[in-house]
Amino acid sequence: MRKIKLKIEYDGTNYHGWQIQKNVITVQETIEKAISKLLGNQVGIIGCSRTDVGVHAYGQIAHFVTDSKIPGDKFSYAINNLLPSDIVIKQSEEVSEDFHSRYSAKGKRYRYLVYNDAHASAIMKNRSYHVRPKLDIEKMKRAAKYFIGEHDFAAFQSTGGQVLSTVREIFSLEIEKKEDNIISIEVTGNGFLYNMVRIIAGTLVYVGMGRIDADEIPLIIDSLDRTRAGKTAPAEGLYLMEIFY
Amino acid sequence: MRKIKLKIEYDGTNYHGWQIQKNVITVQETIEKAISKLLGNQVGIIGCSRTDVGVHAYGQIAHFVTDSKIPGDKFSYAINNLLPSDIVIKQSEEVSEDFHSRYSAKGKRYRYLVYNDAHASAIMKNRSYHVRPKLDIEKMKRAAKYFIGEHDFAAFQSTGGQVLSTVREIFSLEIEKKEDNIISIEVTGNGFLYNMVRIIAGTLVYVGMGRIDADEIPLIIDSLDRTRAGKTAPAEGLYLMEIFY
Numbered sequence: 001m002r003k004i005k006l007k008i009e010y011d012g013t014n015y016h017g018w019q020i021q022k023n024v025i026t027v028q029e030t031i032e033k034a035i036s037k038l039l040g041n042q043v044g045i046i047g048c049s050r051t052d053v054g055v056h057a058y059g060q061i062a063h064f065v066t067d068s069k070i071p072g073d074k075f076s077y078a079i080n081n082l083l084p085s086d087i088v089i090k091q092s093e094e095v096s097e098d099f100h101s102r103y104s105a106k107g108k109r110y111r112y113l114v115y116n117d118a119h120a121s122a123i124m125k126n127r128s129y130h131v132r133p134k135l136d137i138e139k140m141k142r143a144a145k146y147f148i149g150e151h152d153f154a155a156f157q158s159t160g161g162q163v164l165s166t167v168r169e170i171f172s173l174e175i176e177k178k179e180d181n182i183i184s185i186e187v188t189g190n191g192f193l194y195n196m197v198r199i200i201a202g203t204l205v206y207v208g209m210g211r212i213d214a215d216e217i218p219l220i221i222d223s224l225d226r227t228r229a230g231k232t233a234p235a236e237g238l239y240l241m242e243i244f245y
Numbered sequence: 246m247r248k249i250k251l252k253i254e255y256d257g258t259n260y261h262g263w264q265i266q267k268n269v270i271t272v273q274e275t276i277e278k279a280i281s282k283l284l285g286n287q288v289g290i291i292g293c294s295r296t297d298v299g300v301h302a303y304g305q306i307a308h309f310v311t312d313s314k315i316p317g318d319k320f321s322y323a324i325n326n327l328l329p330s331d332i333v334i335k336q337s338e339e340v341s342e343d344f345h346s347r348y349s350a351k352g353k354r355y356r357y358l359v360y361n362d363a364h365a366s367a368i369m370k371n372r373s374y375h376v377r378p379k380l381d382i383e384k385m386k387r388a389a390k391y392f393i394g395e396h397d398f399a400a401f402q403s404t405g406g407q408v409l410s411t412v413r414e415i416f417s418l419e420i421e422k423k424e425d426n427i428i429s430i431e432v433t434g435n436g437f438l439y440n441m442v443r444i445i446a447g448t449l450v451y452v453g454m455g456r457i458d459a460d461e462i463p464l465i466i467d468s469l470d471r472t473r474a475g476k477t478a479p480a481e482g483l484y485l486m487e488i489f490y
Contacts, residue, residue, distance in 0.1 A: 009367040056368055058425065076364060088367040119321060122254040122333040123301055123484075127368070180303065239368075 001065045003099055004075055006031075006045070007091040008060040012235070013126045014086060018051045018060070027051075027087060031062070034082035039068050048101040048243050049108065052195075054235035056127065059090075059109075059242040063101045099245075107171065107244040108192060112185040112201040113237045121181070128182065129201070129237035135208030137177050140185075143207040144173040146217035147187075147200060154224035156203070158195035158232060166193055166224075175204070183208075186241075195232050203230035246310045248344055249320055251276075251290070252336040253305040257480070258371045259331060263296045263305070272296070272332060276307070279327035284313050293346040293488050294353065297440075299480035301372070304335075304354075304487040308346045344490075352416065352489040353437060357430040357446040358482045366426070373427065374446070374482035380453030382422050385430075388452040389418040391462035392432075392445060399469040401448070403440035403477060411438055411469075420449070428453075431486075440477050448475035 008031070016024035020032075028047055035043045047062040070078060072094030079089045098104075115121045115128040116135050147170050154166040170189040178184055185201050203220070206212040212220070212230060220228045253276070261269035265277075273292055280288045292307040315323060317339030324334045343349075360366045360373040361380050392415050399411040415434040423429055430446050448465070451457040457465070457475060465473045 009364075011367045011370070058368070080364060085365065085370050086367045088364050090362070090364050117335070119254075119325060119333050119335050120330065122256045122331045123303070123372070125256070125330050 001067055002072075003063055003065050003095050003097055004072055005093050005095040005099060005101070006062045006064075006075070006079075006089050008047075008062060009058050009088045009090050010056065010060065011086040011126075012051060012054050012056045015053070017053045017055065018047050018049065027060075028062075030083065030087055031079070031089075034079050035064060037082050038078050039066060046101050048105050049240055051238075051240055052235050054126070055238045055240065056236075057240040060240055061101045061105070061243045061245075063095065063099060101243075104245050105191075105243050107188060107190045108240065109186065109188040109242040109244075110192070110197045111239040111241050112187075112197060112233065113239070114183040114185070114201070114205060114233075115181055116183055117181040124180075124182070126236050129205075129233050131205055131209075133209050135183060135205065136210065137175060137183065137208065139210070139214045140175050140183075140204045140208045143204055143212075143214035143217050144175050144185075146214075146221070147173050151221050152224060153193055153196055153221065155220055155226055155229050156196045156199040157193035157226065158199070159226075160194050163193060168192060168196070173200075198233045198235070198238055199226075199229050199231075201237065202233040205233060206230035246312055247317075248308055248310050248340050248342055249317055250338050250340045250344060250346070251307045251309075251320070251324075251334050253292075253307060254303050254333045254335050255301065255305065256331040256371075257296060257299050257301045260298070262298045262300065263292050263294065272305075273307075275328065275332055276324070276334075279324050280309060282327050283323050284311060291346050293350050294485050296483075296485055297480050299371070300483045300485065301481075302485040305485055306346045306350070306488045306490075308340065308344060346488075349490050350436075350488050352433060352435045353485065354431065354433040354487040354489075355437070355442045356484040356486050357432075357442060357478065358484070359428040359430070359446070359450060359478075360426055361428055362426040369425075369427070371481050374450075374478050376450055376454075378454050380428060380450065381455065382420060382428065382453065384455070384459045385420050385428075385449045385453045388449055388457075388459035388462050389420050389430075391459075391466070392418050396466050397469060398438055398441055398466065400465055400471055400474050401441045401444040402438035402471065403444070404471075405439050408438060413437060413441070418445075443478045443480070443483055444471075444474050444476075446482065447478035450478060451475035
């Protein structure tokens, strides 16, 4: 059997997240159906990241096994012909037997987009978090520095996560004001707890609003107390950018 | 009577362009209905730019007259409550009687987004023009310079335009490679012929592909011959960014 790795982009707006569930349409299911149709037999795929309802991805990674003779790099074209246009296989390749999309992952990069204006955006709706009050970017940048490094991020985890340890390392956390009222929060780390990026984004938005002081971040991290951090920012602003192996 | 100026953002995907037509839904009609509902009487609005089916806007400008007592800057909030989320009034203000959204305009800025990758984008679909062959940005930048200045742009006009003169001045034309495989073409000028920006974009894409030589642009402009320029790039990549008064 051969193992095929897929890099996947999707607009999460019309899907009930990545993982297969009863009675709702998910990204995983949609891709499995396309591959099964292509190969003529039932194929299951294993994705790295179980993105939530409404979350987008530029670089989700999944793998599947097959005895098909299609060259590894040609799967992307063949599968894309059978997918709706809001899911695209950006790259496919044959990988060694010991590769696993989830267990081999060494880190991830996420982007969170805030749309900061008195009025919502018609073009960035479903693709960003609309925040009305003018955010203080400098305060957000100061706060961002405190997240970098290895910490116990228990205060930045929603209930529902099933992990033994809540210690994670954040390699970088960059805040950038882009054109058209967009603030981008880009975070790279060795792993993320359930909703961790969205809670960090929500906390940074509170810092930008002046509801949390930038220098309070270390205390919030040390508290291990979810109620001390900001609210979980909505799914539509979150993009899974890249997974490192 | 008071005159109110509106700045409008819209995602053009689900509209049959700006201008009211029979049997299809347009942006103008949708806004007129919202304002008419707000004010309790039939209101007509006059927009600056008759954007085509699928074209987007960050900065369309329109005006209407009313004897309503609503403060000028509050119309945006009141109208937005009655609009679908893919059309947003970003700003409203009372203007003097002699203001006219179309006739007072001194220039416009457009953006054209090309998505340049072997596979389409799930996230930028309907918001960019997907071009598969790798484009040579440096050639496109060299070609862009030739458009700047006052020229007769007859070669860059689709049939259907109703203008006396085809002379226009382009103030700037910037090509920039952005992240995530996006190439942005940003053009500012004192006015644009019918489909002019889309034909310039299509021509620059041909230059990037090597189908037209960069240094051929002056000859194409001088020819006044539409068949010499590149094809009209599709509507979904075009954004009306700003109108100057």
